[in-house]
Amino acid sequence: MTARPCFHCGLPVPAGSRHSVLINGTEQPMCCPGCEAVAGAIVAGGLDNFYRFRETRSERPDSAPVQRDPWSAYDLPEVQEQFVREWEGGHKVAGLLIGGITCAACVWLIEKHLGVLDGVEKVSVNASTQRAQVGFDPARIQPSRLFAELARIGYRPAPATAANSEQLIQGERRAALRRLGVAGLGTMQVMMFAIALYFGADTGIDSGLQGYLRWVSLLVATPVVLYAARPFFAAALRSLRQRHLSMDVPVSLAIGLAYVASFYATVFNTGDVYFESISMFTFFLLLGRTIEMRARHRAGLASGGLAQLLPLTAARLDGDQVDSVPVAALQPGDRILLRPGDTIAADGEVEDGESGVDESLLSGEAALQQKTIGSRVFAGSVNGDSSLTVRVTAAGKSTRLSAIERLVERAQLEKPRQVALADRVAGIFVGFVLLAALAAFAVWWQIDSARAFWVALSVLVVTCPCALSLATPAALAAATLRLQQMGLLVAGGQLLETLPRLTRVVFDKTGTLTRGEPRILQIQLLRQDWTEQRVKDVAAALESRSNHPLARAFRAWRGNASATAIRVRTGRGLEGTIAGDRFRLGRADFAANEAPAFPEGAGQWLLLGDDVGPVAWISVGDRLRTSATAAVAQLSATGLAVELLSGDQSDEVGRLASAAGIGNFRGGASPEDKLAHLQQLQQHGERILMVGDGLNDVPVLSGADASVAMLSAADLAQSRADAILLGGDLTVLPRAVALARRCRAIVRQNLLWALGYNALALPLAACGLVPPWAAAIGMSISSLVVVLNAMRLARSGGADAAARPAPAAAEAQ
Numbered sequence: 001m002t003a004r005p006c007f008h009c010g011l012p013v014p015a016g017s018r019h020s021v022l023i024n025g026t027e028q029p030m031c032c033p034g035c036e037a038v039a040g041a042i043v044a045g046g047l048d049n050f051y052r053f054r055e056t057r058s059e060r061p062d063s064a065p066v067q068r069d070p071w072s073a074y075d076l077p078e079v080q081e082q083f084v085r086e087w088e089g090g091h092k093v094a095g096l097l098i099g100g101i102t103c104a105a106c107v108w109l110i111e112k113h114l115g116v117l118d119g120v121e122k123v124s125v126n127a128s129t130q131r132a133q134v135g136f137d138p139a140r141i142q143p144s145r146l147f148a149e150l151a152r153i154g155y156r157p158a159p160a161t162a163a164n165s166e167q168l169i170q171g172e173r174r175a176a177l178r179r180l181g182v183a184g185l186g187t188m189q190v191m192m193f194a195i196a197l198y199f200g201a202d203t204g205i206d207s208g209l210q211g212y213l214r215w216v217s218l219l220v221a222t223p224v225v226l227y228a229a230r231p232f233f234a235a236a237l238r239s240l241r242q243r244h245l246s247m248d249v250p251v252s253l254a255i256g257l258a259y260v261a262s263f264y265a266t267v268f269n270t271g272d273v274y275f276e277s278i279s280m281f282t283f284f285l286l287l288g289r290t291i292e293m294r295a296r297h298r299a300g301l302a303s304g305g306l307a308q309l310l311p312l313t314a315a316r317l318d319g320d321q322v323d324s325v326p327v328a329a330l331q332p333g334d335r336i337l338l339r340p341g342d343t344i345a346a347d348g349e350v351e352d353g354e355s356g357v358d359e360s361l362l363s364g365e366a367a368l369q370q371k372t373i374g375s376r377v378f379a380g381s382v383n384g385d386s387s388l389t390v391r392v393t394a395a396g397k398s399t400r401l402s403a404i405e406r407l408v409e410r411a412q413l414e415k416p417r418q419v420a421l422a423d424r425v426a427g428i429f430v431g432f433v434l435l436a437a438l439a440a441f442a443v444w445w446q447i448d449s450a451r452a453f454w455v456a457l458s459v460l461v462v463t464c465p466c467a468l469s470l471a472t473p474a475a476l477a478a479a480t481l482r483l484q485q486m487g488l489l490v491a492g493g494q495l496l497e498t499l500p501r502l503t504r505v506v507f508d509k510t511g512t513l514t515r516g517e518p519r520i521l522q523i524q525l526l527r528q529d530w531t532e533q534r535v536k537d538v539a540a541a542l543e544s545r546s547n548h549p550l551a552r553a554f555r556a557w558r559g560n561a562s563a564t565a566i567r568v569r570t571g572r573g574l575e576g577t578i579a580g581d582r583f584r585l586g587r588a589d590f591a592a593n594e595a596p597a598f599p600e601g602a603g604q605w606l607l608l609g610d611d612v613g614p615v616a617w618i619s620v621g622d623r624l625r626t627s628a629t630a631a632v633a634q635l636s637a638t639g640l641a642v643e644l645l646s647g648d649q650s651d652e653v654g655r656l657a658s659a660a661g662i663g664n665f666r667g668g669a670s671p672e673d674k675l676a677h678l679q680q681l682q683q684h685g686e687r688i689l690m691v692g693d694g695l696n697d698v699p700v701l702s703g704a705d706a707s708v709a710m711l712s713a714a715d716l717a718q719s720r721a722d723a724i725l726l727g728g729d730l731t732v733l734p735r736a737v738a739l740a741r742r743c744r745a746i747v748r749q750n751l752l753w754a755l756g757y758n759a760l761a762l763p764l765a766a767c768g769l770v771p772p773w774a775a776a777i778g779m780s781i782s783s784l785v786v787v788l789n790a791m792r793l794a795r796s797g798g799a800d801a802a803a804r805p806a807p808a809a810a811e812a813q
Helices: 033-044 049-053 104-115 143-152 162-203 207-228 230-241 248-268 275-302 400-412 417-447 449-462 466-486 495-501 509-513 532-542 549-557 628-637 650-660 671-683 695-703 715-719 732-766 772-794 799-803
Strands: 020-023 026-029 084-086 092-099 120-126 131-136 156-159 313-318 321-326 335-338 347-352 355-358 369-371 388-394 488-490 504-507 519-525 564-569 573-578 581-586 604-610 614-621 641-645 664-666 688-692 706-710 723-725
Touching: 020 033, 092 143, 104 120, 104 131, 104 143, 104 230, 131 143, 143 156, 162 207, 162 275, 207 230, 207 248, 207 275, 230 248, 248 275, 248 417, 248 449, 275 772, 417 449, 417 732, 449 732, 449 772, 466 488, 466 495, 466 732, 466 772, 488 732, 495 706, 495 732, 504 509, 509 650, 519 532, 519 549, 532 549, 532 573, 532 581, 532 604, 532 614, 628 641, 628 650, 628 732, 641 650, 650 664, 671 688, 671 695, 688 695, 695 706, 723 732, 732 772
Parallel strands: 504 641, 504 688, 641 664, 688 706, 706 723
Antiparallel strands: 020 026, 084 092, 092 131, 092 156, 120 131, 313 321, 313 335, 335 388, 347 388, 355 369, 488 723, 519 614, 564 573, 573 581, 581 604, 604 614
16 A cells, blocks of 8 residues: 655655644645644644645655754744745845734834844834734745744734735734723723712712622723733733833723722722723724724724735636636746736736737726737736736736835835834833823822822823824825825835925826837848848847837837847847857937938937947837827916927927927936936935836836836836826826925824824823823824824825716836
8 A cells, every 4th residue: 555645745655644634624744743743733724725735745855853943843944835925135035914002102112122133134014904024034044933932922923915915914803893892891891880980979878889880880890901901901011121112001001900909999898999991991992993904904804915906717728628726836938818807817918819808907997908919918907898818927026016016115115204203202202191190190299199199090091192103104105105106116115205295296207108019110220131021020139138118119020030149238228149140229429320311201210230230220100199299287276397408409308398398408418417317406406206107217216306206117216106097197296296395284283183182182181171081082192093094095086086087097017
């Protein structure tokens, strides 16, 4: 009888072995404790799909004794594939889900704690989605250490996978509802006993009955304090261990001290009890945080991992046979069948069929985009009405969707200055609150010692800086979500802070103001032994690996000739070897040592040359985007200067600038010229938004105060931009500027509200005019006002709606 293979490593399972792990609903055999431990850790981390998509068996763990570290499995390369990505300079970024985050102070605590570890380069935690992006050097620290450190300070870390994210959200919601239910029921019951005690005090209640009601109130309030209010105590303890004052510290002090005082009064039958205030305070706090949590979850689901939207399998064509294969197994060159309603699993080109495709995930445009033979389709899009046969050009981490997700992760590694400042201010404010409560207690001890404790308690509660900490991040999160819905993916944390302060917008031409779909208009031969067909074949071979929009003009002739050693000369052109001869295509001074006279005619002229001399002039033309004119007019109407800065010839630049309504333009600018021009403007106090898409735009995108790259841009250009315009609708830009200005106004409103509320509430509480239960209501309402005010940004309307073009003006890339 043949021994069963180990499900993890494939080696034979010894007879009588009882090692097994439940994977994807089936009990799978394991050959040894090592395989059982590793497989168990993979499953416990929500990474079951690793076994579904792997192409080869995993290696058997070392035969040394199994480590008891529960996080060690996250150091395995096959496990890290699910949540770790490559970063700059050979470093990596780990995407983590962190359960237990309750406020901005938790964010501060996690970032500070992980940030001091040797090997951790950068940490950014998003309280809205409870996700962390940790940049680290794998040579100095491993992910298991990150998990262990997070667990050590009281949080629940997990890999940021779709299954874990959903599990975390559901677990949070259930726990919040249970705690809210306990607090609500406790409050109602204790309030009934409190009414009897209050009225009985005026009518001479029997001392035995009074003691009985106090003990029953203690019995009902105890689960509220020990269970429902437990998150406040846990968060406060974490903060104090790290020597940081979070907003949970005064909240926990208020609940804990009030409970202890009431417990003492009940046991020794002396003084007053305030079990109803404790329960009501806890209930209103939990209610406020539950509403905030649901708002966080909505934002998190809308801006979560984009690649999680891909299907698990794809229909791969093998001749006439259709096989269902895991998406992870797709390779460039594979042919896949897309039926109506299928989500596209990889980037590719249509080989057969015609259909409308929903690209709203990538472009923000709801209208179906018509695809025919030769059209490009992208992973994450949804096929519409007819079947398509697509040849895969990029799969897995090479797709446009994955590139966008990496840009999102890069943005999450940057914390806006406003948020960082608000976090620091909130920490200082908590210290001030504690001192104010102590001062109020000391003063009231001299005035009326019986009320001193409860006045100090009200001061602690009413001035809790939740609203102050939420004022900025809530508004920025809502505005970022709205920008994504509009079709602008924020990849730089400072964008929303910069847009309201802009003075000038500078556009590139090709692929930015124009559609990026050029065509060959004319060819002028400079040698008699050449034909137009040969010129097209050579030019297509040189452009075969280029992402520049001009390369699309030669797509129809790709494959007729093959070029090797292709090199891109930024801002000048391309060169490569074809059949042993070296060719150049691009600017005249680059393609030939002695350039011929510049021809006349429409379009952009490129010169093809070899080591002998010039071969032919090629005129390439493009069309202005239908949204360009409206975008320029709207930007000008908001008070911004608009300029066109291009590396192309001046006559074509001038023609397109005039058509778009741009009076200030410059052509023939090299990347160095563009950057120098921008720096000169900045020296005169200009704040500039650069919009571009080519490799020659990389320096100027990096040097601008804010930058936007088109979805079709070269990868390097996208990596240097603060935002990606997912569709071709340029009117998104003035709408984004208007939204950023609204965001700045709402941040100011929130800060003024938070500061004004505390400035009013503190003296009232210190004067003994606010009882603890009213303080709890006031603090919760203050936080909710800030969150609800910020959520207005996530809805369309106002300046956004006013700036939106008519449907006919919208276009897809």
